[in-house]
Amino acid sequence: MSKKVRVRFAPSPTGGLHLGGVRTVLYNYLFARKYGGDFLVRIEDTDLSRYVQGAEEYIFDTLKWCGLEPDESVQHGGDYGPYRQSERKDSYRQYAEQLVKNGYAYYAFDTPEELEKMRHAPLAIGVKTEQTHTQQYDHTIRMKMRNSLTLSADETHKLLADGTRHVIRIKMPENETVSFTDMIRGEVSFETSLVDDKVLLKADGMPTYHLAVVVDDHLMRITHAFRGEEWLPSAPVHLLLWKYLFGLENMPQWAHFPLILGPAGKLSKRDGAKYGFPVFAMNWNDPKTGELTEGFKEKGFLPEAFLNLLALLGWNDGGEQEIFTKEELIEKFSMERVHSAGAKFDYEKAKWFNHEWIKKTTVDSLRSPVRNLFEQNKITVSDDVILDKVIGLVKDRCTLLPDFIQQSSFFFKAPESIDVDAVKPKWNEAKQLFFAELIRNYELAIEWNAHTLENNLKEIAAANNLKPGELMLPFRIMLVGGKFGPGVFEIAELLGKEETIRRISSAIKMFG
C-alpha cells in the first residue's frame, strides 16, 4: 500500500514568479491531481534579509490567475502548518543539535572575516601559481578552522554558554559516493569529498534551505520533491540529511526539472526588458527599486494558453497534439516524459499558443476580459449583443488580448485616423458620385444586413460601370480607417445605418 501522494512548491518570497517557477508549480499540480494527491505551497522565508513586501501575496495571486490553487498553504490552511518557514523556526534547531550529537555536524565559530580570509588564501601546500577557484569550507580545511572539531569540548561549551555567534555545519564524509535515482535523469551520483560542509543552521537561529527542506518535507509527509535543476549539486547534502535524520527509506522521490533558458543562459527577469517579452506571470512592481517587470497576464495572455505553453516547455505526450486543456494535461502528464535538457524560451511560439487559445475560446468567455480591455482604453461598449458579434468576427485575428482594441475599436467609435493615402491616388469624380448615390440608397434601405448591403452596392456599381473591386477598398477605409478588419459589409451591418452613412459622407470630404 503506497502512501498518498503529497507534493509541494516552495518559493521564497523575494520577487515576482517567473516562467520557470510557474512551470514548477504546474508540474507539481499536474502530478498531484493525476495521482489524487495533495499539492501544498510552503513559503521558504528563512532569509529575513531578502524578504520583499508583497511578494508572498503576489505568488498566491499568480497561482489563482493560473488556476493552480494549492490544497494547503498559508492562505488555504491544512493540517501540516504553519506553512511559512519563519513561523517554524523553533522546530529546526533540535534536528541540527541531534546531528551534532551523532557526529554528523559541528558548531563553527568562524567570523565572516575569517571565512573571507580562508576562501581567498593561496593554497597552503603545493606549488600552485594561479588560483582560479575559491576555497570551500570542506574536509580539507575544517581542521584548520575554529569549530567544535578543532576546539576542545570545554572550549566549545564555554563559547556556546557565552552566547558566541555560531553556525552548525554538516560534516561531509570524506570517502563516500552518494547516489539516488532522479525521476527524470535516472541515477545521479556524487563524491562526498568534493562537497563542502554546508551551513545548516545560521547564526540567527534560522535554518538554511538545506536543513529546512529536509525537515519540512519530512514533517509535511512529502512523497515527491520536485525542483529546478539548479538544485542538483546540493542534492547530496539533502540525501545525507535524510539518511542521518529520518532514514533514506522515507525520503521523497526526487525530480529535477530542466532549466528554462533565455537567449543567453538561465532566464532572468532582465531578459524580458532586453528582448521584449514577459518573464513574470503577472506584472511585478519591486517595492525596493520601484522597477516594474511586465507579466504575461498584462501582456494579454489567457491563463489557459500560459499553462499550455509552459507545459510543453520540457514535456510532451509523445503524440503530435500541442493544444491541451488543463484536464487533458492532468490526464496525460507523466514525469518520465519530462525532458532532461534545458529548453530555450521562444516568445514567437508562446504567442502562437495564445492565438490558438483565443480562437478556441468561446465568445462567452472572452466577453469579460475584452470588455475590461475596452474600458481601460476608454472605449464605451454599451451593447453586449454587439460586443459578442464583434468578438466573434475578430477573434481569429487576435494573437494577444490587446489586439482586440486594434482590431475592433472602430466598431464602437469612429476611427481616429483615416488612411487617406491608400485611396486618394485612385479617387475620382465617378467614385465620388457613386458613394453619394450609395448613401441615398442606404438611407432608403429597409433591410439592414450584410447581404442586402452588398447586393445594393453591386447593383449601383454595375449601373455606373464601376467594378466592385475598385470600390471595396475605399468603402473599407471609410468605415474602418485602414486596410484591416472583417468583411466590410458585416462591419456596416453592425455599425448600423446611421453610423455607416455618417462615416461614408465624412470620408468623402476627405478624399475629395
Place this chain on the structure above:
RNA sequence: GGCCCGUUCGUCUAAGGGUUAGGACACCACCCUUUCACGGUGGUGAUACGAGUUCGAAUCUCGUACGGGCUACCA
C-alpha cells in the same frame, strides 16, 4: 579551476538498434479571400565530433568539443 547535468532543423520536440529522421513555431512560395487575418497545399532546414559494440547506431559504451547549472550564514 572543481563538481554536476545536458547536446536531433534557428526554436520547442518525436523516433526506447532497422523510418526517405516525423510534427509544431518562425521563414518562403502558391491557393482561398475585391482588406488583414483564419484556413489549405508545398518548400528551405537537424542527429556536435571521433572511436568502439553490432549484420545494422540519432538510439548502447568511451573519449573530445560545446552549452548550462552549482561552487554564500541566498533560495
